[in-house]
Amino acid sequence: MNKIIPWLMYFGLATSLQAQAQTAPDARSLAASCAACHGTNGNAQGSMVTLAGTHQQVIAQKMQDYKAGRVPTATVMHQLAKGYTDDEINAIAAYFAAQKK
Amino acid sequence: MQRRHLLQTGSALGVMGLMSGCASPSGQGPKVVVIGAGYAGATAAKYIRMWSDYGIQVTLVEPNPAFVSCPLSNLVLGGSKRMADITSPYDNLVRRHGVKWVQDRATSIDVDKRVVQLAGGSALSYDRLIVSPGVDFMWDSLPGMKQAGAQDKVLHAWKGGPQTLALRQQLEAMPDGGVFAMSIPLGPYRCPPGPYERACQVATYFSQNKPKSKVLILDANDDVTSKGALFKKAWAERYAGMIEYRPKHQLVDVDAASGTLKFEFNDDLKANVLNVIPPMRAGDIAFKTGLATANQRWCEVDFLTFESKAAKNVHVLGDAIQIAPAMPKSGHMANQHGKTCAAAVVALLTGQAVNQTPVYNNTCYSFVSAKDVVHVASVHRYDADKKTMLAVPGSGGLSAAANELEGVYALAWAQNIWADTLA
Numbered sequence: 001m002n003k004i005i006p007w008l009m010y011f012g013l014a015t016s017l018q019a020q021a022q023t024a025p026d027a028r029s030l031a032a033s034c035a036a037c038h039g040t041n042g043n044a045q046g047s048m049v050t051l052a053g054t055h056q057q058v059i060a061q062k063m064q065d066y067k068a069g070r071v072p073t074a075t076v077m078h079q080l081a082k083g084y085t086d087d088e089i090n091a092i093a094a095y096f097a098a099q100k101k
Numbered sequence: 102m103q104r105r106h107l108l109q110t111g112s113a114l115g116v117m118g119l120m121s122g123c124a125s126p127s128g129q130g131p132k133v134v135v136i137g138a139g140y141a142g143a144t145a146a147k148y149i150r151m152w153s154d155y156g157i158q159v160t161l162v163e164p165n166p167a168f169v170s171c172p173l174s175n176l177v178l179g180g181s182k183r184m185a186d187i188t189s190p191y192d193n194l195v196r197r198h199g200v201k202w203v204q205d206r207a208t209s210i211d212v213d214k215r216v217v218q219l220a221g222g223s224a225l226s227y228d229r230l231i232v233s234p235g236v237d238f239m240w241d242s243l244p245g246m247k248q249a250g251a252q253d254k255v256l257h258a259w260k261g262g263p264q265t266l267a268l269r270q271q272l273e274a275m276p277d278g279g280v281f282a283m284s285i286p287l288g289p290y291r292c293p294p295g296p297y298e299r300a301c302q303v304a305t306y307f308s309q310n311k312p313k314s315k316v317l318i319l320d321a322n323d324d325v326t327s328k329g330a331l332f333k334k335a336w337a338e339r340y341a342g343m344i345e346y347r348p349k350h351q352l353v354d355v356d357a358a359s360g361t362l363k364f365e366f367n368d369d370l371k372a373n374v375l376n377v378i379p380p381m382r383a384g385d386i387a388f389k390t391g392l393a394t395a396n397q398r399w400c401e402v403d404f405l406t407f408e409s410k411a412a413k414n415v416h417v418l419g420d421a422i423q424i425a426p427a428m429p430k431s432g433h434m435a436n437q438h439g440k441t442c443a444a445a446v447v448a449l450l451t452g453q454a455v456n457q458t459p460v461y462n463n464t465c466y467s468f469v470s471a472k473d474v475v476h477v478a479s480v481h482r483y484d485a486d487k488k489t490m491l492a493v494p495g496s497g498g499l500s501a502a503a504n505e506l507e508g509v510y511a512l513a514w515a516q517n518i519w520a521d522t523l524a
Binding site: 025026028029030032033035036037038039040044045046047048075076079080082083084088 | 148152437456
């Protein structure tokens with residue numbers, strides 16, 4: 001019995017992770033949609049803003065500012081930010097925050 | 102640091118990959134073959150390697166020796182960029198990511214046996230195939246263009262490459278006071294705003310070098326198909342008397358020898374330099390394989406995986422697909438197709454769930470002069486009921502006016518998307 005219980009727990013955990021994966025935003029794919037301008041995994045080339053390793057809250061707050069029209073100097077980001085839900089913005093921010101610069 | 106990390110991982114496995122064989126992959130792991138290393142195909146190849154932790158073998162079939170960007174190629178016509186500025190090597194896909202690049206052309210696909218035949222004689226087997234051939238032209242609709250030499254004289258320059266430079270040379274050879282006439286096909290075609298940007302770029306060159314010359318835009322469409330108000334403003338304010346726009350001009354034939362365009366309803370027109378952007382369809386290999394099921398022009402796909410609706414285990418990307426509503430045929434969009442498909446292919450080959458809610462964006466810059474730029478942007482989200490990608494209401498938009506700051510961003514966009522696609 002002692003050997004079976006960890007396996008049951010393992011399968012229970014695996015099932016709950018799978019269920020979560022079906023509803024939670026796919027952070028890696030969402031973040032990849034930013035990479036065309038901000039570089040693979042947020043490591044930008046040249047003068048573009050690097051997102052890799054930036055604090056999650058900094059990215060999320062900036063996106064919310066764009067989304068709410070609070071960035072008067074915005075050229076395109078205010079238009080793009082409006083296309084993503086708050087959950088998606090948080091997932092994107094967490095993903096980039098976890099990337100190595 | 103990220104790059105160095107990738108370099109180490111990629112090169113170790115890349116060497117294994119290279120040692121395992123040349124044209125036919127024989128190493129460990131599932132096999133993916135990608136036909137075409139443009140914005141979609143090269144991105145898919147790189148991201149499948151990355152997202153499978155370098156476990157899936159990827160063979161990329163591309164005959165061209167280097168990547169030449171279609172975006173920014175109009176600046177070569179305008180004179181502010183040279184071919185070298187829009188050309189990038191494929192080496193990083195091989196060295197950093199262990200993609201096997203076969204410099205050859207795919208001539209046929211056996212979708213039942215899952216084998217791609219190459220012009221050089223070898224064959225590649227696959228577990229999943231990605232067809233990313235871009236567009237080819239429907240020359241049957243312009244009979245005169247099929248005559249010997251016609252396509253060398255009347256250029257399209259609608260694929261970044263030798264014709265880009267050749268058209269620039271035709272502009273250089275044209276006398277001041279001459280007319281450059283460009284024909285635009287009915288949509289859908291690759292890069293909706295591209296022809297109108299081209300008009301601006303040719304006019305930029307004329308303004309500086311041949312100020313008595315004219316740019317004549319002969320558009321089969323009822324009106325400018327993208328960024329219309331912004332382009333018309335640029336033409337009126339910057340190129341008054343030089344650029345003339347004529348809508349509803351459906352081209353039906355070309356006499357290359359006499360330099361004459363022939364239209365369905367309008368009078369014939371002669372010009373010093375003709376630039377015919379012909380009607381287009383999915384690239385030849387997709388067409389020949391029977392993947393172009395929409396109107397015999399474009400390839401219908403499942404937008405969750407980009408798998409063809411006509412052939413199992415075959416995915417189609419980029420300009421070759423039957424687009425979703427409001428989805429442009431653009432390099433930026435092709436890059437996004439590449440990643441969505443890469444994630445799905447990795448999931449399918451490793452027994453994981455495919456993402457059911459893809460969301461991605463398009464950002465497209467056009468140069469109305471050497472420095473001033475206008476953009477159009479959009480965000481697209483999968484609609485499970487309609488089974489297609491739809492523009493998110495309230496998102497996206499246009500530049501308020503042409504400006505130099507976006508000119509800086511446009512060049513940064515190019516630098517970043519080239520790296521994301523190829524390095």
